[in-house]
Amino acid sequence: MKISKNKLQELLKNDKYPRSAKYDPEWVVKGWMGPNVLWLTEWLCEKMELKPGMRVLDMGCGKALSSIFLAKEYGAQVWANDLWIPAAENWQRIKEAGLENQIFPVHAEAHALPYADEFFDAIVSLDSYQYYGTDDLYLPSFIKLLKPGGQIGIVVPGLMQDIDGPVPEHLMAPRQNRSTFWVDECWGFHTAAWWQRHWSKLACIKDVAADMLPDGWKDWVQYEDACEEAGTLIFATEADVLKADAGRYMGLVRVVGRRQ
Ligand SMILES: C[S@@+](CC[C@H](N)C(=O)[O-])C[C@H]1O[C@@H](n2cnc3c(N)ncnc32)[C@H](O)[C@@H]1O
Known part of the structure; x- marks a missing residue:
């Protein structure tokens, strides 16, 4: 770590996420794979009803911080x-957290899942x-893994407004390492309205609700900056582009629903 734990704790202070604040800040930033996954999970869970003993699939869990x-x-x-992350690596983290009887690491691709x-x-x-x-x-086949009435909830990077013409210049500007923030896979980013329609048109799901995290870009920047100072980013920081954007296009979308 390039900075002290106290300094890191200060950089991660955010009153929106009291549950996340209890976790070791060094453990959190070492698990960097994008926006702060504990914050995303805490925000998502405001809209879900999770109870002890429930069976939950954490799909695309990365380093399993959200699972923990x-x-x-x-x-x-x-x-x-x-x-992308091997199950054996996550098993190590799960054991370190003392949760080996509660979390089960699985390596599987989204279109070939091994569950009943x-x-x-x-x-x-x-x-x-x-x-x-x-x-x-995708959703009609994926949601079959849920019991009827079971809950599904996602948080994804998304758009505050659609990009109809060319990609805005500030999202395409070359960064220090000459890469651009916007690459083709960013076309998978959509507005809350797009996600609302994407799910609610389907017969397999009900009670769909999509919204944007208020000032989500600020939380994203705060976390990127903290990881940059701690030295745990794996790729070039996205903070400069997010600051230039200032929430005009980039944000974080939450979508929840229940299997019919
Ligand atoms: C940006 S990372 C986020 C990881 C973690 N949820 C977090 O927020 O820290 C995206 C994750 O999605 C997973 N993923 C991407 N494509 C996938 C696919 N086709 N099947 C299963 N997982 C996939 C990757 O393995 C990766 O860990």
């Missing part, structure tokens, strides 16, 4: 499913669903 949060905060049993239909009480997905879930055909 769900197990600790809500007593859920969590299947920590990811593609109707197995889960709830599915969550943080900063991951945009990689595979924008296809109209």
Whole structure:
């Protein structure tokens, strides 16, 4: 760590997320894979009803920080499913957290999941669903893993307004390492209204509600800046572009619903 734990704690202070504030800040920033996943999970869970013993699929869990949060905060049993991070690496983190009887790491691709239909009480997905879930055909097959009436909730990077013409210049400006913030996979970012329509047109889901995190870009920047100072970013910081954007286009979208 390039800075002290106290300094890091100060940089991560955000009154919107009291549950997340209890976690070791060094552990949190070492788990960097995008916007602060504990904050995203805490915000998502405001709209979900999670109870002890529920079976929860954490889809695209990355380094399983959200799975650990769900197990600790809500007593859920969590299947920590990811593609890029090996299950053995997550198992190590799960054991270190003392949650080996509550969290089960699985390495599986989103279109080849090894679970029984109707197995889960709830599915969550943080900063991951945009990689595979924008296809109209994805949700109807994925949601079968939920019991009827089971809850699904995602948080994804998204757009405050649609991009109809060319990508705004500030999102395409070359950064220090010459890469651009906006790459083709960013076309998986959509507005809350887009997600609302994407899910609620389907017969397999009910009670769909999509919204944007108020000032989400500020929380995203705060976390990027803290990780930059701590030296835990793996890629070039996105903070400069997010600051230039100032919430005009980039934000964080939450979408929840229940299986019919
Ligand atoms: C940006 S990371 C976020 C990880 C974690 N949820 C977090 O917020 O820290 C996106 C995650 O989605 C997962 N992912 C992307 N495409 C996937 C796919 N086709 N099947 C399963 N997981 C996928 C990756 O393995 C990766 O860990």
